[in-house]
Amino acid sequence: MKKRIEPEEDKIKRGLTRRQFLTTMGAGAAAVAVSGKQKARAAEDAAQVKSADEKTRVTLTLNGRRRRVMVEPRWSLLFVLRERLGMTGTKVGCERGECGACTVLINDVPRYACMTLAIEAEGTKVTTLEGLMKGEELGPVQQAFAEEDAFQCGYCTPGQIMAIEGLLRATPNPSSDQISAAMAGNLCRCGTYTHIFKAARRAAQLKQKAGGA
Numbered sequence: 181m182k183k184r185i186e187p188e189e190d191k192i193k194r195g196l197t198r199r200q201f202l203t204t205m206g207a208g209a210a211a212v213a214v215s216g217k218q219k220a221r222a223a224e225d226a227a228q229v230k231s232a233d234e235k236t237r238v239t240l241t242l243n244g245r246r247r248r249v250m251v252e253p254r255w256s257l258l259f260v261l262r263e264r265l266g267m268t269g270t271k272v273g274c275e276r277g278e279c280g281a282c283t284v285l286i287n288d289v290p291r292y293a294c295m296t297l298a299i300e301a302e303g304t305k306v307t308t309l310e311g312l313m314k315g316e317e318l319g320p321v322q323q324a325f326a327e328e329d330a331f332q333c334g335y336c337t338p339g340q341i342m343a344i345e346g347l348l349r350a351t352p353n354p355s356s357d358q359i360s361a362a363m364a365g366n367l368c369r370c371g372t373y374t375h376i377f378k379a380a381r382r383a384a385q386l387k388q389k390a391g392g393a
Contacts, residue, residue: 240301242267243311251298258282258293261308269309269338280366283339283346284308290346290362309338312345320390321345324383325376332370340366344380348387354380 235250242265249264258275261267261284273281275294282293285307312319318326321341331337340363347354347362354362359380368376 236299238298238302240303241305243307249298253297253299255298256294257284257296257298257301257306260298261293261306267308267310271335271338273336273339278367279336280339280343281336283342283366285342285346285349288346288349290343290365292365307342307345309341312341319345320386321348321379321383324379324386328375328379328382330372330375330379332372336366336368336370340368340376344376344383347380348384352388353384 233252235252237248238251238260239246239248241247242261247265249260251260251264256275258270258272261270262272270284270293271281272294273279275282277292277295280292283290284293285291286296286301286304288305288307309322312322321344325331325337325341330340343362343366344359347359351358356377359377363373363376363380
């Protein structure tokens with residue numbers, strides 16, 4: 181008895197072959213798996229974004245006063261000082277740790293506020309330009325800058341003053357090399373470096389006269 185040869189059109193009418201069925205199911209499963217991974221990744225990314233926006237409480241001692249502020253983990257100390265605590269003496273410069281305009285003292289050590297996260301300052305003692313004054317009276321370093329005419333546009337001056345303040349707190353009578361090393365991270369586009377160095381020496385004298393204040 182001859183085996184009946186099934187026309188091709190009948191095969192099509194019967195639907196998928198076993199191999200086609202398995203291939204289709206495999207492709208479908210792969211698509212579901214990829215879709216599931218994409219959804220999981222999207223949910224994870226959304227959770228990370230939400231976490232970055234969540235605020236946390238930071239406590240620090242700012243210019244001798246205990247301050248508490250709610251911050252986002254991504255906020256820089258520069259942003260928090262200016263926009264949340266009103267310390268606008270700290271200037272926004274390059275915002276990438278090169279110019280020094282945003283220099284503040286953290287536990288008496290000069291630091292770039294733009295390169296320091298606010299949450300890193302938790303529990304520390306932060307001093308800004310405003311913290312060097314006694315009421316309306318200038319501090320010794322500020323007074324020295326005024327006496328020696330150590331500025332032109334003045335934009336970089338707060339950072340310069342804070343760098344010298346930090347130096348003098350650690351080294352009351354610095355050498356020229358020590359002053360140069362301490363000021364290496366502060367740029368002045370006006371080029372008043374000679375006067376800045378004179379101001380550093382004058383500030384050391386004023387501080388010693390005032391008993392290291």
